[in-house]
Amino acid sequence: MTVTQAQANKMVPVTVLTGFLGAGKTTLLKRILTEFHGKRIAVIENEFGPESIDNELLVQDSDEEIIELNNGCVCCTVRGDLLKTLTDLKNRRINNELNFERVIIETTGVANPGPVCQTFFMDDDIAEYYRLDAVITVVDAKHGMQTLDTQPEAQKQVGFADRLLISKKDLVSDEEFASLKHRLLHMNPRAQIMPVHFGEADLDKILDVTGFNLNSILEIDPEFLQDEQADHHDHHHDHGHDHECDAHCNHEHHHEHNHHHAHHDDEIGAFVFSSNKPFDPQRLEEFLSGVVQVFGPDLYRYKGILYMKGVKQRMLFQGVHMLMGAEPGKLWGPKEKPYNKMVFIGRKLPKDVFTNGLTQCLA
Numbered sequence: 001m002t003v004t005q006a007q008a009n010k011m012v013p014v015t016v017l018t019g020f021l022g023a024g025k026t027t028l029l030k031r032i033l034t035e036f037h038g039k040r041i042a043v044i045e046n047e048f049g050p051e052s053i054d055n056e057l058l059v060q061d062s063d064e065e066i067i068e069l070n071n072g073c074v075c076c077t078v079r080g081d082l083l084k085t086l087t088d089l090k091n092r093r094i095n096n097e098l099n100f101e102r103v104i105i106e107t108t109g110v111a112n113p114g115p116v117c118q119t120f121f122m123d124d125d126i127a128e129y130y131r132l133d134a135v136i137t138v139v140d141a142k143h144g145m146q147t148l149d150t151q152p153e154a155q156k157q158v159g160f161a162d163r164l165l166i167s168k169k170d171l172v173s174d175e176e177f178a179s180l181k182h183r184l185l186h187m188n189p190r191a192q193i194m195p196v197h198f199g200e201a202d203l204d205k206i207l208d209v210t211g212f213n214l215n216s217i218l219e220i221d222p223e224f225l226q227d228e229q230a231d232h233h234d235h236h237h238d239h240g241h242d243h244e245c246d247a248h249c250n251h252e253h254h255h256e257h258n259h260h261h262a263h264h265d266d267e268i269g270a271f272v273f274s275s276n277k278p279f280d281p282q283r284l285e286e287f288l289s290g291v292v293q294v295f296g297p298d299l300y301r302y303k304g305i306l307y308m309k310g311v312k313q314r315m316l317f318q319g320v321h322m323l324m325g326a327e328p329g330k331l332w333g334p335k336e337k338p339y340n341k342m343v344f345i346g347r348k349l350p351k352d353v354f355t356n357g358l359t360q361c362l363a
C-alpha cells in the first residue's frame, strides 16, 4: 500500500516493544504507564500463541480488558487476536469513547515480532489507520549474550529492531557491555543502541522514531559495514589456517581493526546495497517480488531510499518478510546527487544473490 505524507501524519503511531523473557519490557512499560509525560498512550499487552502462566494471571474473566489510567494512558490486555483489538480501539477512538494518541504493543518475550509488524501491512483498514512507528527491542546486558546464543527468536527480535535498549547495565562490567553492544551492532547496524536503567528511557527517543516511516534516513554508517565485511573475510581465512578455535572463542584475532572482542557467527545479519545509478523501475519490481518469494521467511526487515529512472522524487521503500511497500519521498535537491541505498536484515541471506540481482536492475 502506498500512502501520502499527509495521510501518514494523521495516522496513529504504533510502537512494538519486544525483548526476550525478563529483558525488562514490563519495567519500561510500567514507567510509561505511571509517569506523567503528557502523552496519551494505549498499551496493548499481547499474548500470542500458547497461553502462558503470565497470561493466566493477567487475564481473568474476559478475553479483553481495557483500563484507563490516571496519567491518561489506556491499558488493555489481549489474548489472541491483535487485529480485533486494534479494530476495537480504532472504533472506540472514532466514537470518542477512548482518547489516545499512540499505541504501544508489548509482545511476549519468546515471540518473533514479525507477525505483529505484519499486521500493519496486511489489513487495509488497519494499515490506513495505524502507522508502525518502530520496533523497540530490550536486550538484557546480563543474559543477552547467552540468550542470543541459544534463542533464534531473540536474534529475530534484534533483527527487527529500530532501537535497541540494553537493560541491566548495572549488573555487568564495561567490557561485557561493550562486547554485547558490539555484537548487536553486527547483527543490526541500523538500530540505534542505548542503555536503559530500570525502564528509564528517554521517551522522545523511543516514541516517534518513524523507523517504519521511510522519510527517516537510513541510520547506517556504510563505512562500518565495509569494515565488518573485511573482518569477516579475514576471520574465515584465519579459520582454515592457523586458528583452531570455534565461533565463540575468546582469542584475540589480530586484524587491522581492533574492534574485535569475541566472535559470534550470528545467523542474523545485514548488508547494504548502494549505487549512484538509477534503477529501472520494472526490472527492480520484478527482481524484488522474486527475491521476497524465495527469501521472504528469512527477510526480516528491508528498507531503502531509491533513485528511480525518470522519477524526480526519491522513492522510499520498505518491507517485512514478503510484504513490501513504497511511497514517494522528497524531491532530489538541485545540488544533490541521487543515489540508491538499501539495507536488508535477515537470516543467512545470500548477499551475492541480492547484490548481483540489484546490479542487474540498474538502468
Ligand SMILES: Nc1nc2c(ncn2[C@@H]2O[C@H](COP(=O)(O)OP(=O)(O)OP(=O)(O)O)[C@@H](O)[C@H]2O)c(=O)[nH]1
Pocket: 019, 020, 021, 022, 023, 024, 025, 026, 027, 028, 108, 109, 167, 168, 169, 170, 171, 196, 197, 198, 199
Ligand atoms: N538490575 C537491573 N534489573 C532490571 C533492570 N530492568 C529490569 N530489571 C529487572 O529485571 C526483571 C525482569 O524485568 P521485566 O520488566 O519483568 O522483564 P520482561 O521483559 O517484561 O519479562 P517477561 O514479561 O517475562 O517477558 C525484574 O526483576 C526487573 O526489576 C535494570 O536496568 N537493572
